[in-house]
Amino acid sequence: MNLFLFLPETVLLAAIVILLCLTLAKKDYGTPVLGFFLPALGAILVLASFSSLPHSGNLFSNAYRVDPLAQGFKCLIALSFFFTAILNQNRLSIPFDREIEYGIFLLSATLGMMMMTGAVDLLALYVSMELSSYSLYLLASLRQDRRSPEAGVKYLIFGAAASGVFLWGASLVTGLSGTTSLLEISGKVPVLIWQPAFSLGLVFASFAFLFKLSGFPLHFWAPDVYESAPTPVTNFIATASKATAVAILIRFFMLTGIPGVFIAALGALAFVSMTLGNTVALVQQDVKRLLAYSSIAQAGYILTGLLAGSFAGYSSSFFYAFAYVLMNTGAFLVTSVVAKTANHDNPRLSDFDGLAERSPFLALLLLLSLLSLAGIPPLVGFTGKWILFSAAMDKGHWFLVLWGVLNSVVSLFYYLTLVKHAYLEKPVVSAPIAVSGGTRWLGLFLIIGLIALGLFPNAFITFAQQAILKGAAL
């Protein structure tokens, strides 16, 4: 067995074991673990993921397929983990005595997500999905106040229901095709697709992934969880979890195809997601909630690309997932620092007042991240949206594209409102905001990434296309 195929996962497993041992120690290692161990591990994980990028093959009796698609998304998840580990510097509402547990669940969630990107067996898929989901449920309810458990339970119940629907769908698919391997199912699709039960099974199975993407109608958890989770966790859910959802949707749709009726249904869901997310975001005062509704709208954009069901659609979704991680991390980085300064973990719009005077650097990062989310050039979100929508347009979904762009204009209203608070309003406290070293470097990296990838996307687009090509070849 080629170790490179499983290198990032091995690193994560080893780290989990180390942390489990640390919990047994009498002395509390929470601070060094979060302050040093996790960022260092994040760096190692990113290195491991990138170094294993060229390798591909099948593992564990073909339940696990490591190809450029999986490897690419693993890199993306590793990056989100690394970013989150750095944001931990600004943590506010993670209880001191749970810091190591927090680390463990973060690692296990990452492990689950990485395995999801490579899983090509329905059972392996289910197990890795639950591993990441349960870790996230726990992470979301870590905060010690009354709202947090509520959000955790909401997340759990919705998640469990989504898993149930997935299992039902998976059982239909398995029952009709006689195998749990997606690779084998893929070969039988042309015959089985005429059976309504099979199509229904595929639709149900993909519903669980829609839950992860927080697309309508499975979006209800997002605002509460975003709001009540500690900010680094929110960042992790908003980036890594969404990227995984895109990965698995690409993989699943690519292997099984999208049943014709389902395309129309997905189009309707994308339509509602965009509209609902953007309109509700207009009236939000809590920034994390606002970003949650923005993510529901973004799920609509991504679905628009995915439902094209074409080579261009998948590769541009991959590109957009990467863009999405960068710009959301930027927004959450600023949110976490502002939360830390305001000393409560739910910053409101008014907490951003005068940010441009208190820290021009953070204000710039916020501006770029939000404009990128709104799809304004020359940032990466623009390029991503351009190729995403051009894939949808190719398949004749002109109405969704038009609606999507009009929605971007609506979204600009609330993004600009936040920008206005940062640049225009007078601050209540005018003391400069100190940005610690790691956060500053990450911010700089994000600013450069947002602009550079927006202007020079060719290499990455080519990579995404290669990954999709190789992922499609059985």
Place this chain on the structure above:
Amino acid sequence: MSPFPILSAILLCPVAGLILVLLTPRKFETAIKFLSLLAASGTLVLSIILCKIFNTADPGFQFVEHLEWIKSYGIHYSNAVDGLNVSLILLTAIVIFCGILVSWRVTYRVKDFFANMLFLVSGVFGVFMTTNLFFFFLFYEIAVIPMYLLIVIWGSTNKQYAAMKLTLYLLLGSALMFAGFLYMYSLPEARTFDLLTLKQNVHFSPPIQNILFLGLFLGFGVLAACFPFHVWSPDGHVAAPTAASMLHAGVLMKLGAYGILRVAVTLLPEGARHWAGLIAVLSLCNIVYGALVATQQKDLKYIIGYSSVSHMGIVLLGIATMTTVGFNGALFQMFAHGIMTALFFACVGFIYDGCHTRMADELGGLSKQAPMISTFFILAGLCGLGLPGMGSFVAELLVTIAAVGTYPMIGITSITALLITAFYVLTAVQKAFYGPVNPHHADFKDLDWLQFVPRAVLVGCLIFFGIFPSVFLNWVSLSTKILLGG
């Protein structure tokens, strides 16, 4: 490929200026201003050189630059000039040069201000020179977003409302463009965003031409302040700081009209003919309605704002005639109006800084107190009402000739609107600059030499092109012929 990529050099000047300004520490304000001025002078010099070496005998694209960008999507970084855009590049260079000089007196967040100005103008240059729809859109939005910040941070008079309104309107317009561009790309024979390839390879069927043209026209029309989508423009002009108003009314609105010619008319000539009547009617609304509203305004900036709406109507009317003369007139009007409004806003901004009011009634007698600024304003006003010898006279004449030929009723009505223009311009001039001096602003000082230069440059351009219109017409006329398939 020309030996020296002069177009990229023109674009790179403000970009390099922007980067240098961003790298300069905030406290070196004078250095930042000089860097910006240097960048603006660089583009101005290069643009003048471009106009000098521009070959008026060649109707096609010149100085073509081409670079693969995103290969799989048919996106190239490609620039070129022909008669349509050579004058607009010059216009942009002149206005930014004067805008930077006019902004010399900015004291609040100097670094951010100049960075935004340079960023904005990079976008404008990009739109004017690119021949790829992807970059067209990219630069277009780059030109819009800094405007929001410029208005919201340095603006006045209801600035938050105006800034948000402007941004949302303009991006709404761009949403239609976006969908239109992607639709063109998605056609099987297209698969590229390159304007020339699209023109050569793709023949759009008549119904598609009609729908696409309408969409693109509405998209561009928002920026060109076409009635009834003009409502953002007076508010935006009034709220913006002086230099931003200059750029905005002077250059940014021209992006819309340029887009109509460069993209919509070039690619969809039959669609353009189909909707020409509608455009003519809308443009007449612009001309008459803008002028009528301007007569009712007290604030000098609002008067200019509505006069811009009226004057952009003349540009649109020229396009609607679908004749060479009309196109020439429209392009000339774009140029002349750009210079003229920039001059208007430069004057009003100076008066507002000194007197702290822009109400025509509250000023009074400025011509005795500050003869130079008054002269400049009055010259701009005379240009606005189409005095012979000024740039816009020729432009309006050409458009009117073409319009009377194509749409007699509309053409004749538009002439009467000129009388309204004369009425409101002269009324404003009389109230603000003649009559008794208002003691409230007795200490108002006239221009110093630094503030004199940019306004003098603008007036010089107006008069130069008013006396030698053939210089301008030589640039454009061959290319506009090609546009009509001649």
